[in-house]
Amino acid sequence: MLMLAVTTFVFIMYFITDLVPVYKNKQWKLFWAYSVMMAFAYVLLFLISIGIDIDSPLKPVKRLIIAIWGLK
Amino acid sequence: MSKESITQKQSIVMMITYMLGSSMVLGAGSEAKQDVWLALLIAMLMSVPVMYIYIRFHVIYPDKSLYEILNTVFGRILGKIVAIPFIWFAFHLGALVLRNFLEYIKIVSMTQTPMFAFAIVMIISSIYGVRAGVEVIGRWTSIILPFLMLSVLIVTVFLSPLFDFGNLKPVLYNGFKPILYNAISALAFPFAETVIFTAVLDKIRDKRSLYKIYYVSLIFSGIVLIIISLRSILTLGAENVGNMYFASYAAVGLIDIGDFLERIEVSVTVVFLFGGYVKNSICLYAASTGIANVLNIDNYRQIVAPVGMLMLVFSLIIYNNTMEMFEWANKIYKYYAIPFEVVLPLIVLIVAEIKIRLTKKKKRA
Numbered sequence: 001m002l003m004l005a006v007t008t009f010v011f012i013m014y015f016i017t018d019l020v021p022v023y024k025n026k027q028w029k030l031f032w033a034y035s036v037m038m039a040f041a042y043v044l045l046f047l048i049s050i051g052i053d054i055d056s057p058l059k060p061v062k063r064l065i066i067a068i069w070g071l072k
Numbered sequence: 073m074s075k076e077s078i079t080q081k082q083s084i085v086m087m088i089t090y091m092l093g094s095s096m097v098l099g100a101g102s103e104a105k106q107d108v109w110l111a112l113l114i115a116m117l118m119s120v121p122v123m124y125i126y127i128r129f130h131v132i133y134p135d136k137s138l139y140e141i142l143n144t145v146f147g148r149i150l151g152k153i154v155a156i157p158f159i160w161f162a163f164h165l166g167a168l169v170l171r172n173f174l175e176y177i178k179i180v181s182m183t184q185t186p187m188f189a190f191a192i193v194m195i196i197s198s199i200y201g202v203r204a205g206v207e208v209i210g211r212w213t214s215i216i217l218p219f220l221m222l223s224v225l226i227v228t229v230f231l232s233p234l235f236d237f238g239n240l241k242p243v244l245y246n247g248f249k250p251i252l253y254n255a256i257s258a259l260a261f262p263f264a265e266t267v268i269f270t271a272v273l274d275k276i277r278d279k280r281s282l283y284k285i286y287y288v289s290l291i292f293s294g295i296v297l298i299i300i301s302l303r304s305i306l307t308l309g310a311e312n313v314g315n316m317y318f319a320s321y322a323a324v325g326l327i328d329i330g331d332f333l334e335r336i337e338v339s340v341t342v343v344f345l346f347g348g349y350v351k352n353s354i355c356l357y358a359a360s361t362g363i364a365n366v367l368n369i370d371n372y373r374q375i376v377a378p379v380g381m382l383m384l385v386f387s388l389i390i391y392n393n394t395m396e397m398f399e400w401a402n403k404i405y406k407y408y409a410i411p412f413e414v415v416l417p418l419i420v421l422i423v424a425e426i427k428i429r430l431t432k433k434k435k436r437a
Contacts, residue, residue: 033369057389
């Protein structure tokens with residue numbers, strides 16, 4: 001819960017300091033890029049804070065490297 | 073907004089701190105055991121032509137960052153596509169460095185504290201530093217590096233009574249193959265990770281000093297890494313170093329001078345953390361400038377926060393435990409990193425050189 005609270009606080013601060021001026025200046029590409037990236041990060045942090053295990057995206061990379069190089 | 077610029081001295085200190093950042097904590101080429109010094113020396117030699125590739129980028133395109141070079145060489149659309157692997161590598165490396173230090177702090181001192189607590193503080197600091205600009209990171213590193221070197225020197229001096237030079241023998245016991253294998257590992261981590269600096273060194277004021285920046289940094293950080301690795305081997309022995317996660321930290325724990333100077337690991341840890349902060353910040357800077365270039369965002373500072381938060385998330389999910397982290401670092405990383413550090417930059421350089429020669433021929437005609 002504390003992790004979620006801290007995460008939410010940090011994200012709100014960044015939204016206020018960064019995203020509001022971008023919205024006011026009508027920089028829509030930056031606005032959407034910023035929002036999508038932050039939303040994705042927030043969702044993942046939310047899932048981690050409630051104890052959901054997220055698989056590492058490196059696992060397939062590791063399997064591929066082991067397969068290509070024949071590592072044990 | 074005024075154009076950022078960094079001096080030659082700032083570039084050198086940033087690169088040294090960058091190379092030492094996580095390798096001081098994790099060790100480089102450590103699987104070579106008592107021959108680690110040989111592996112590091114060979115890795116330094118191997119790094120010379122690799123760094124020449126990075127330097128050549130800045131020589132043929134002096135005022136352009138890596139991403140601008142890719143746009144010039146490959147065109148606007150293909151340049152952005154080719155930039156994606158470099159952006160990914162910078163991003164991933166930043167997350168790896170962050171996770172290395174989170175594991176380090178968790179294992180050596182704050183075992184009960186959730187990793188997220190350190191992670192959020194480190195990434196917010198990195199975001200702040202990168203938004204302040206690479207000049208600020210350079211100035212800050214110029215202040216921090218002397219403390220880093222002083223701590224290495226003090227610890228080495230205090231540990232010297234415990235050195236057992238017999239731990240270095242037998243030399244080449246397992247033959248040359250493990251040394252070469254670990255030299256490639258040391259090339260991949262940390263020397264060739266300086267590919268990230270191709271996104272930074274367009275800011276340097278004096279372009280003539282690029283050879284000096286790369287090679288002085290290589291020699292200095294290589295020597296320091298050899299000292300740190302040798303120090304661990306001489307005090308702990310090769311077998312013990314192989315069995316430990318953070319051998320350099322364990323070695324520092326042996327210091328006991330007159331029953332009053334002991335348990336100084338924490339002060340050394342703090343200094344190590346500064347090195348990790350610099351490395352993480354530079355990776356965040358490279359990833360942010362790359363993403364800004366791909367999305368055609370004028371000011372990279374506006375995109376640093378979301379990139380930093382994604383880096384934080386990624387650092388928390390990449391490994392399940394410390395054992396996985398070391399397995400990746402010792403077994404997998406060199407195969408993963410060499411394409412990004414050597415193969416891809418070499419291809420880009422070859423295409424760039426061909427393009428320049430063709431352009432010159434057309435101009436003469």
